[in-house]
Amino acid sequence: MNLIEMVTSTTPSAMSFAIGEQVNALMGVILCLMAMWDRMENPKRTGGIILAVSTVWFILCGFICGLHRIPTFWTVIPTAIVAVLVFSKVTDLTVSKALLLCSTAAYVVAIIYYLSLVMDVTVLGEQSVNLRVGWPGLINLLVLDIIAPLCLWHPLHDSIPPTLDSPAISPSFWRLIWLFPFISTAIVVWCLPADNDSIMSDRVRALAFTIAITYSCFMTLAYLLIWYMIRQSDRLLEAARREHYEAMQTIQLQHMNGRIREARQIRHNTRHHIQTLQTLASANDMDGIRDYLEQMANHRLLSPEHPMQYCEHASLNAVLVYYCDWARQQGADVDVKAAVPPYISINNAELCSLVGNLLENAVEAIMAQHSGDKKLRARIRYNDGPPASLFIVVDNSYDSSVTQVDGNFASSKHGGNGLGTMTVKETAERHGGTASFDYDGKTFKTSVMLCLDET
Amino acid sequence: MRVAIVEDHPAERQLMKTMCTAYFREKRGLDIDCATFAGTDDFIESWKSGRFDLVLLDCYLTDDETDETTPTGLDIARFLRKQRDDCPIVFITSSSDFAVLGYEVQAIGYLLKPVGRADFDMTMDRVCETLSKRPRVTHLSADKPTRATDAAWQVAFGNPAVNMDRRLIAYCLSSAHYVEFTFADGTCSKIRTNFSDVEQRLTVFDNFYRTARGVLVNFDYVAGISNAEFVMKGGKHIPITKTAVTATCRKYAEYTFTRMRSER
Numbered sequence: 001m002n003l004i005e006m007v008t009s010t011t012p013s014a015m016s017f018a019i020g021e022q023v024n025a026l027m028g029v030i031l032c033l034m035a036m037w038d039r040m041e042n043p044k045r046t047g048g049i050i051l052a053v054s055t056v057w058f059i060l061c062g063f064i065c066g067l068h069r070i071p072t073f074w075t076v077i078p079t080a081i082v083a084v085l086v087f088s089k090v091t092d093l094t095v096s097k098a099l100l101l102c103s104t105a106a107y108v109v110a111i112i113y114y115l116s117l118v119m120d121v122t123v124l125g126e127q128s129v130n131l132r133v134g135w136p137g138l139i140n141l142l143v144l145d146i147i148a149p150l151c152l153w154h155p156l157h158d159s160i161p162p163t164l165d166s167p168a169i170s171p172s173f174w175r176l177i178w179l180f181p182f183i184s185t186a187i188v189v190w191c192l193p194a195d196n197d198s199i200m201s202d203r204v205r206a207l208a209f210t211i212a213i214t215y216s217c218f219m220t221l222a223y224l225l226i227w228y229m230i231r232q233s234d235r236l237l238e239a240a241r242r243e244h245y246e247a248m249q250t251i252q253l254q255h256m257n258g259r260i261r262e263a264r265q266i267r268h269n270t271r272h273h274i275q276t277l278q279t280l281a282s283a284n285d286m287d288g289i290r291d292y293l294e295q296m297a298n299h300r301l302l303s304p305e306h307p308m309q310y311c312e313h314a315s316l317n318a319v320l321v322y323y324c325d326w327a328r329q330q331g332a333d334v335d336v337k338a339a340v341p342p343y344i345s346i347n348n349a350e351l352c353s354l355v356g357n358l359l360e361n362a363v364e365a366i367m368a369q370h371s372g373d374k375k376l377r378a379r380i381r382y383n384d385g386p387p388a389s390l391f392i393v394v395d396n397s398y399d400s401s402v403t404q405v406d407g408n409f410a411s412s413k414h415g416g417n418g419l420g421t422m423t424v425k426e427t428a429e430r431h432g433g434t435a436s437f438d439y440d441g442k443t444f445k446t447s448v449m450l451c452l453d454e455t
Numbered sequence: 456m457r458v459a460i461v462e463d464h465p466a467e468r469q470l471m472k473t474m475c476t477a478y479f480r481e482k483r484g485l486d487i488d489c490a491t492f493a494g495t496d497d498f499i500e501s502w503k504s505g506r507f508d509l510v511l512l513d514c515y516l517t518d519d520e521t522d523e524t525t526p527t528g529l530d531i532a533r534f535l536r537k538q539r540d541d542c543p544i545v546f547i548t549s550s551s552d553f554a555v556l557g558y559e560v561q562a563i564g565y566l567l568k569p570v571g572r573a574d575f576d577m578t579m580d581r582v583c584e585t586l587s588k589r590p591r592v593t594h595l596s597a598d599k600p601t602r603a604t605d606a607a608w609q610v611a612f613g614n615p616a617v618n619m620d621r622r623l624i625a626y627c628l629s630s631a632h633y634v635e636f637t638f639a640d641g642t643c644s645k646i647r648t649n650f651s652d653v654e655q656r657l658t659v660f661d662n663f664y665r666t667a668r669g670v671l672v673n674f675d676y677v678a679g680i681s682n683a684e685f686v687m688k689g690g691k692h693i694p695i696t697k698t699a700v701t702a703t704c705r706k707y708a709e710y711t712f713t714r715m716r717s718e719r
Contacts, residue, residue, distance in 0.1 A: 042697055307555045337558035379558075379715045385679035387686055391708075393715050432680070434708045445716075449708040451680050 014069065014129070019062030020138045021072040024109050024116075025079065027145040029054045031105035032087060034149065035156040036098075039091040046090050071131040073113070073189065080106055096174045097164055103181035104156075104223075108148055110188040111216055116141040118208055121196050128196050159227060167422055168233035177226075184219060188212075241423070245353045252318040255325065259308050311338040311380070315348045316355060323359035324376070332366050332374035332397075340382045345452045346390070346431070354427050355380070355392065358446050361421070362396035365444060369399045372442070388452040389433070398444040424448060457505065458489045461498045461531060462513040462547065467568070468493070471511060471547070474572065478579045495526045499534070507542055509582055510535070511566075514548040529553065532560040543582045564719075590622040590639075612636075612653060613646040621660070625676040625687060627653055629669030639676065641689055661710055666695045666703050674710045 033047050040046045061075040080102065088098035120137030121128045128134055133141060164174075191208075193199050199208060273296060280288040306328065310320040320338060327334050344351075359378070366374050378394045421437060424446070428435035433450040458475055462468040468491045479485040490507075492498040494516060512528035519525075526534075532544050546553050546565040554565055563585060564578050590608065610621045612634070623639045629650035637643050654671055657663040662674045666685060670693060678688045683700045685693040685707070695703050 041701075307551075310555050311559065337555050339559035379718065381715060383679060385686065387679035387681040389679045391711050391715060393712050395716070434705055436705075436708075447708070447712040449704075449711070453679075453681065 014132065015063070015066035017133050017138055018066035018072060019059060020141065021065075021113070021133060022058035022062040022076075024113055024141055024145055025072075025076045026054055026058050027112075027149060028080075028105040028109035029083065030149055031108060031152060031156060032083065032102055034153060035101045035105075035160060036087055036091045036093065037157065038161060039093060041090070050086070050090075069132075073131075073192070076109070077189075093164070094171075094174065096171075096176075096178055100174065100178035100181065101156075101160075103178050103185055107181045107185045107188065107219065108152070110185045111212060112141060112144045112148065114188055114192060114212055115144065115209070117193060118199065118205055118212070121193075121199050122205055125200070130194065130196050131192065155223070155227075163227060163230045165426075166230050166234050167426055168237040169230060180222070181219070184215070241353065242349070245349050245356070248356055249315070249318070249352065252322040255322045256308075256318055259321065259325075263308070310336060311340040312342045313338075313340040313344065313351075314342065315352050316340055316380075319352050319356050319359065320378075323356075323363055327363045327366060327374075327376045330363065330366050330374060332363075332376045334376050336376065336378040338378075338380035340380055340390075341384075344382060344390070345388060346450065350427060351390075354424060354448070357424055358392065358394045358448070362394050362444070362446075365396055365398045369397060372399050373397055375443075386453065390448075390450040390452060392446075392448040392450075394446045395443050397442065398439065456485055456487045456509070457507045458487050458509045458511070459498060459501070459507040460489065460491045460511045461493075461495070461516065461528065462491070462511075463493055463516045463518075464513075465493070467513075467547075471570070474570070474575050475511070475579075478576055482576070482579070483583065495531055498531065502535075502540075506540055508586070509543050509545070511545045511547055514546055514553050529556055529560070532557075532562065536560050543585055545578055545582065590620045610656065613648040617644070617646055621657065622675075624657070624663075624673055625689075626673060626691070626693060627657075627671040637691070661713070664703065664706055664710075666693060666699075668696070670694060674707055677707060680704055680707070 029050065033050065037043050037047060057079065061079070062072065064070075065072045065075060084095070084098050084102045087093070087102060088095045091098065093101075116133050116137040117131070119140040120133050123136035124134050128137075163169075193208075199205050273292075276292060277289060280292060306325065308321060309317055310324070311317055316338065320336060324334050324336050362376055362378075366376060375395070375397045377396070378392070380393075381391045383389045383391070421435075425435045428448050428450060431450040431452065433448065435446070435448045438445040438447075456479070458479075460468060460471045460475065462471060472489050472491050475489050476487060479487045490501060492501065510531075512531055514528040516527060517525040528546055528548075532546075535542065535544070541561075544557075544560060544562045546557055546562055547568060547570065548565055549568040551565075551567065557565055563582055566574055566578055608620050608622050609618050611618045619636070619638075625637045625639055627637070627650070628635045630645075632647055633645045634648050634650050634653050635643055635645050650669055650671075654665055657671060658665060664672055664674060666672050672685055672687075672693055676688050678686050680686070681692075683695055683697070685695065687693060
């Protein structure tokens, strides 16, 4: 029997229904694309390819399922596994996060399919086919497949993706949370009626229907709550950072005041010195004058001279003075230069937190050194372009072992991710720039570029 | 060679002039034209009629600490840089406070008063080294370079060969059988040559990078990045291949970081 005869001998309805069911799976792919659109390098191209390939693949699967009368989910489930791998490859998401999004989409696919089967039995009764929708089921399926993406557009495209990057949430959360939609989907698949006789009774059907709807509401509520909690954690983190920044700013300004007091002291002392010299001069005491001048030249307050101004940007300057003085106190050789005008298009708090973080890590590393030369070298340069950009390099001597955790440098202070380096990377990326950290065994090198004028 | 000295104390002014003239005559065999100024206004007037090859600036041009209106040497330096004058600047100061501020105006260095002969000569050596590394303004010629130091920077493209100083190439665009070179001063030249040949020979150097098909950019002339495009000094927007935007920006950043790490 050739292919055409094979196709025409199959009940036309069975074939088209099999293909119709696959539309449901295609909707699942569309949901995944909605959630991962902005995370792909070239969304229009990659997304387009995935959609085209999926459409062809699902039509083919529908064809095969119709031909051999196998339930469609036998092809959908392996496809889902492949989809997870493909999505984690083309986006910057980890496998766990891709699994979370794909499982969520899979749940929607599974529950719609389940409801369609139940609807089919309700309307067709004895004429319904096991694990295959008929006309009522198919209509139900297609309608829900249109409604679902529309309803889920805002959560999947706008609300959920940003939470995936939240700095307040540790990676271990993402490693486990995918189990929630995954197990839910597994339960739905397990509950699919293999034999429609089991749901012939009205009561059983009503129960099945009610439980399906209730469970879905419960899932939606759970997602909402988790999203809300992540948002709250973000706000708390932001507030904590703000508080830290303000505390640091107070310390830095107090330090500046200390330096200003020192400078004022010198001027005060000048009067005293002149009086002393006048006394010596009227006594014609040349030796006395020479000794006194020698003493003055070597006075602590005159040398060595530590810069009180590194750049014109007032807040940034306070940060630099503070950390340079601290580093010098630790016995480090400090070589810091900055060329930043008084007003640039980046929020003061952001700039000072960023540079403050980098320098704090550097000086703490120097403090922890037991051997070797202590060195701190930093350069900050502002390019007014246009478009404006800021380049920061900080190199410091470093003598403990540094380990990389998940691509971020672990702080040796507390085993987890150095929250400082994560903040730096996040700030840099937010400004369309880059942040890289390098350790060559002797020097820890940080390099940050920010593109200002870009939101 | 024109040298300017801006210093408010007459004795020190004279001393600087003497040391300067002596250095260039004895060490470089040059008779320089050394002009001295007591204040900003005189200096600016003279600068307007002709730029200087080297400027020595005293940091404080007044002895009155409470005077906030008289411009400092740093102010003069900022003015020069704003007017796109990239002449070498050396600060003369009695405190090392200005050591770090000189970074902003790319000063070659600073001299601490009282200025000793040895320090002065060392700083002048650095000035001469910097001047010799500067490219000549005219970049295209059919004949060989006149200065030996320029030879290393020469590249020739096309047939008949056109010589150019690669430090002056801002970017290259391929068009039909020609390659259009745009230079530092904004001028363009269309040279009949193969783009891949140009690409191969220039990308050997860290500062040249292929951002898209038929487009080669010199990172030294990039003003910034906007909307995933390079904006060159002068305003031209250079496209970057969509799939390689992250990698290209990273390369540009790395080049700049390396330059910043090797500066004094």
